Amino acid sequence: MPASPAPPLSSLLERRLVIVTGKGGTGKTTVCAALALAAAQRGLRVLVAEVARSAQVPHLLDPNPPDVGYEAREVLPGIRAMRIDPFSALAEYIGLQLGLRNLVERFLRSAAFRQLMDASPGWRELITLGKIWHLERMRDGDRPRHDLIVVDAPATGHGVSFLEVPRVVLSAVRGGPLRHHTEAVEALLEDSARTTLLPVARAEELPARETAQLVDAVRARLSIPIDRVVVNAVHPAPFPPHLADLDERLARLPQGLPLGALPEPATLAACARYLRARHELNRGYVVQIARSTGLPLVCLPYLRDGLRGRADVEALGRKLLEEPRAAA
Amino acid sequence: MPQRTPGAVKIDVCVGCGGVGKTTVAAALALQVARSGKRTLVLTIDPAHRLADALGMAELGSEPEPIPRAVLTRLGVPAHGSLSALMLDMKRTFDDLVERFAESADARDRILGNPIYQHVSDALAGSVEYSAMEKVYELATSLDFEHIVVDTPPSQHALDFLEAPQRLLEFLDSRLVHVLIHPAFAAGRFGFRLFHRGTQRVLHMIERLSGMGFLEDVSEFLLSIEGMAEGFRTRAESVRRLLLGPDASFLLVTTPELESARQALEFLDRLEAFRVPLDTVVANRVRTWPGRGEVPAEGIERGTLQGLRDALAAQEGPDFPAEQAARAAAEAAEGYAALVRRDARALHALQIRSVEAGRDWVTIPELPGDVRDLEGLDRIGRCLVARSAGEETVAG
Numbered sequence: 100m101p102a103s104p105a106p107p108l109s110s111l112l113e114r115r116l117v118i119v120t121g122k123g124g125t126g127k128t129t130v131c132a133a134l135a136l137a138a139a140q141r142g143l144r145v146l147v148a149e150v151a152r153s154a155q156v157p158h159l160l161d162p163n164p165p166d167v168g169y170e171a172r173e174v175l176p177g178i179r180a181m182r183i184d185p186f187s188a189l190a191e192y193i194g195l196q197l198g199l200r201n202l203v204e205r206f207l208r209s210a211a212f213r214q215l216m217d218a219s220p221g222w223r224e225l226i227t228l229g230k231i232w233h234l235e236r237m238r239d240g241d242r243p244r245h246d247l248i249v250v251d252a253p254a255t256g257h258g259v260s261f262l263e264v265p266r267v268v269l270s271a272v273r274g275g276p277l278r279h280h281t282e283a284v285e286a287l288l289e290d291s292a293r294t295t296l297l298p299v300a301r302a303e304e305l306p307a308r309e310t311a312q313l314v315d316a317v318r319a320r321l322s323i324p325i326d327r328v329v330v331n332a333v334h335p336a337p338f339p340p341h342l343a344d345l346d347e348r349l350a351r352l353p354q355g356l357p358l359g360a361l362p363e364p365a366t367l368a369a370c371a372r373y374l375r376a377r378h379e380l381n382r383g384y385v386v387q388i389a390r391s392t393g394l395p396l397v398c399l400p401y402l403r404d405g406l407r408g409r410a411d412v413e414a415l416g417r418k419l420l421e422e423p424r425a426a427a
Numbered sequence: 428m429p430q431r432t433p434g435a436v437k438i439d440v441c442v443g444c445g446g447v448g449k450t451t452v453a454a455a456l457a458l459q460v461a462r463s464g465k466r467t468l469v470l471t472i473d474p475a476h477r478l479a480d481a482l483g484m485a486e487l488g489s490e491p492e493p494i495p496r497a498v499l500t501r502l503g504v505p506a507h508g509s510l511s512a513l514m515l516d517m518k519r520t521f522d523d524l525v526e527r528f529a530e531s532a533d534a535r536d537r538i539l540g541n542p543i544y545q546h547v548s549d550a551l552a553g554s555v556e557y558s559a560m561e562k563v564y565e566l567a568t569s570l571d572f573e574h575i576v577v578d579t580p581p582s583q584h585a586l587d588f589l590e591a592p593q594r595l596l597e598f599l600d601s602r603l604v605h606v607l608i609h610p611a612f613a614a615g616r617f618g619f620r621l622f623h624r625g626t627q628r629v630l631h632m633i634e635r636l637s638g639m640g641f642l643e644d645v646s647e648f649l650l651s652i653e654g655m656a657e658g659f660r661t662r663a664e665s666v667r668r669l670l671l672g673p674d675a676s677f678l679l680v681t682t683p684e685l686e687s688a689r690q691a692l693e694f695l696d697r698l699e700a701f702r703v704p705l706d707t708v709v710a711n712r713v714r715t716w717p718g719r720g721e722v723p724a725e726g727i728e729r730g731t732l733q734g735l736r737d738a739l740a741a742q743e744g745p746d747f748p749a750e751q752a753a754r755a756a757a758e759a760a761e762g763y764a765a766l767v768r769r770d771a772r773a774l775h776a777l778q779i780r781s782v783e784a785g786r787d788w789v790t791i792p793e794l795p796g797d798v799r800d801l802e803g804l805d806r807i808g809r810c811l812v813a814r815s816a817g818e819e820t821v822a823g
Binding site for chain 1: 444445446632635636637644684685686687690714716717718719723727728729730731732733734735738739742743748751752755756757759760762763764765766769
């Protein structure tokens with residue numbers, strides 16, 4: 100046991116299950132990696148479950164990560180990662196339910212079954228959520244196997260459809276084990292003591308609007324707890340306040356003035372104008388997201404050089420655990 | 428370049444993942460086509476009012492809405508050209524398909540009222556994409572327009588709109604569906620031997636998990652849509668021929684964001700596998716170097732900041748922190764140069780592949796703010812025009 104007291108846990112780490120959601124390109128996967136790393140550094144045993152064609156999070160944590168598939172594997176001390184493949188999850192589920200593992204494998208490979216599955220909506224989402232429920236229940240002795248499960252939810256084009264599937268199933272399936280299990284999944288999703296939905300947004304027009312729609316839809320149609328929004332890639336102010344209009348001053352310099360090794364004034368002004376305009380645009384949408392969702396925000400900075408390694412992920416993780424700022 | 432059918436409707440299809448600016452590129456392209464004197468239509472799925480605002484319209488409907496003549500004149504569209512816009516209502520599109528292909532009014536009501544249908548219609552993979560292409564076919568065959576620009580729904584899977592009908596048809600043809608639809612036949616002594624025992628086991632398995640009733644709903648749903656299959660099949664084939672034919676061309680739109688550049692490469696693979704007529708790859712919102720020549724390769728050689736400091740001090744007076752400002756300006760230039768280099772790196776593989784395959788590569792520089800007016804559309808349109816000008820040169 101370390102001598103120094105552990106730092107206080109962020110309120111984000113009080114849940115068992117954090118479902119990270121957002122459109123492709125918002126940096127959802129980066130947020131998952133940053134959250135997992137921050138939690139593990141505070142002594143939690145973390146599982147990252149990705150719902151994607153290939154696991155991305157391990158690559159953000161380690162330049163040479165182990166191959167991660169359906170079986171969870173340790174990526175860093177305290178962090179295990181897995182990829183929830185719907186067909187594997189289905190085989191596991193049906194095998195558990197019917198106790199016919201070998202027979203089940205044969206069915207799953209049959210053309211008729213594949214065709215049915217390819218054309219059937221919803222089952223991928225349902226079985227994925229079922230697997231997450233199963234992961235949450237896993238125990239090592241009397242304590243949970245994972246203190247925190249971070250789910251990198253699919254970048255869906257349809258907002259909350261991933262999370263809405265249990266409701267749809269409950270309205271279509273009237274009885275039997277499937278209904279019973281779906282009710283258990285729904286209960287986990289709606290339990291604010293165990294679960295939170297973490298939307299990742301960007302401070303730009305479309306992502307800002309989509310985040311507001313997502314939050315509205317969750318409030319109107321689902322009961323999944325949601326207590327903050329992460330706004331990723333916010334351009335910081337490029338100049339100190341007393342030089343905020345530096346781009347305009349640069350533009351007034353005599354054109355073509357030789358500045359030694361530096362680009363000419365018009366070029367300097369254009370660069371400064373871009374960075375200032377991006378910052379102002381982002382700031383405007385941060386305010387808009389706060390207003391339209393009514394939720395506190397956690398803003399992560401735009402990284403000009405991209406993610407260069409684990410140190411950058413760690414820095415984002417520290418930001419992520421800061422208590423969110425209340426709506427402006 | 429394939430020979431175009433004289434007098435046929437020309438179709439441009441903008442594809443790409445969500446959030447790359449497809450809608451804006453489609454609108455800008457349509458505006459440029461209208462300027463060349465064509466009767467033009469832009470079909471969008473963007474539910475935002477942004478595009479309508481930019482085009483000077485209060486709202487877009489699900490039927491082609493002509494843009495007022497006064498607005499067109501201001502945009503430089505000649506008298507014989509026109510521009511109409513249409514916004515596809517995603518919720519309605521699949522219902523429309525059912526209306527069109529249902530065998531009877533009774534069958535239609537049965538389908539629309541089935542609880543399974545109500546859940547699958549908006550979730551059925553690719554149905555929205557397919558329905559959008561249906562609409563394009565309808566408009567292309569109406570001959571009201573000479574040129575149609577299509578903005579496709581953002582999709583994870585590049586070609587859902589081409590592949591979805593096939594998937595649906597294969598499913599309807601499958602043995603499992605026949606068993607579900609004709610349980611009496613399957614259970615009958617004669618038919619029983621005909622179908623695979625495995626299929627029956629799958630059904631038992633589903634029944635055990637889902638309880639009674641669910642399979643009955645599914646079966647009824649499949650029975651009611653079975654009658655649609657023939658009309659659907661014929662139409663799907665026509666849509667396919669139109670989009671892969673000589674009068675269609677595709678534009679792949681991407682941005683230099685790592686994720687969208689990566690997805691664009693995947694799109695490219697799929698489009699090539701399908702032999703889709705992809706003419707142009709558009710890199711949107713690219714940060715380009717504003718100075719003369721190339722972006723400095725490795726950080727800006729700051730040397731001494733004295734020249735800039737003196738120039739700022741002379742302009743701003745003695746109280747101005749010229750030294751600090753000069754340093755900040757140099758850092759900003761360096762920071763922006765890093766972004767320019769980053770974008771070029773992100774797009775490099777895509778650009779090489781596109782150019783090697785003989786496709787046009789169009790770069791649209793990022794504006795500091797949002798594109799929300801005609802000026803923005805015009806600027807993007809001019810970048811795209813370079814492409815059509817090239818085409819005419821080749822044709823001439």
